[in-house]
Amino acid sequence: MAExxxxxxxxxxxxxxxxxxxxxxxxLAAELGLACKWEGDVxxxxxxxxxxxxxxxxxxxxxxxxxxxxxxxxxxAIEAKVAEKMRKVFVPA
Numbered sequence: 001m002a003e004x005x006x007x008x009x010x011x012x013x014x015x016x017x018x019x020x021x022x023x024x025x026x027x028l029a030a031e032l033g034l035a036c037k038w039e040g041d042v043x044x045x046x047x048x049x050x051x052x053x054x055x056x057x058x059x060x061x062x063x064x065x066x067x068x069x070x071x072x073x074x075x076x077a078i079e080a081k082v083a084e085k086m087r088k089v090f091v092p093a
Contacts, residue, residue: 001066001067001068001069001072002066002067002071002072002075003064003065003066003067004052004063004064004065004066004067004075004078004079004082005062005063005064006062006063006079006082006083006086007060007061007062007063008060008061008063008083008086008087008090008091009059009060009090009091010059010060010061010090010091011059012059012090014056017056017061017090018041018056020061020089020090021043021054021056021061022043023085023089024054024061024063024082024085024086024089025043025045025054027081027082027085028045028082029045031081032047032050032071032078033047034046034047034050035047041055041056041057042054042055042056043055048068049067049068049069049070049071050065050066050067050068050071051065051066052064052065052066061086061090063082063086065078065079065082
């Protein structure tokens with residue numbers, strides 16, 4: 001089992017940060033087939049072999065993904081793609 005942790009600092013308003021988090025979740029849902037739901041300022045997602053959450057805390061977004069045995073082989077690729085997406089949506093050029 002692998003656990004990925006990505007923290008992205010940002011200067012977005014709470015509403016804009018939530019919109020950015022939803023963009024990250026849409027990408028995760030599309031690529032990994034995840035079901036996502038908000039619980040306060042925490043976006044939880046899961047499917048067989050993958051679960052985690054994206055937390056909005058002040059001026060940072062913290063993503064935690066736990067990958068099951070089969071998905072662990074793809075951890076470096078998943079981490080790179082998700083980190084890139086988080087940089088793009090939380091720190092717009």
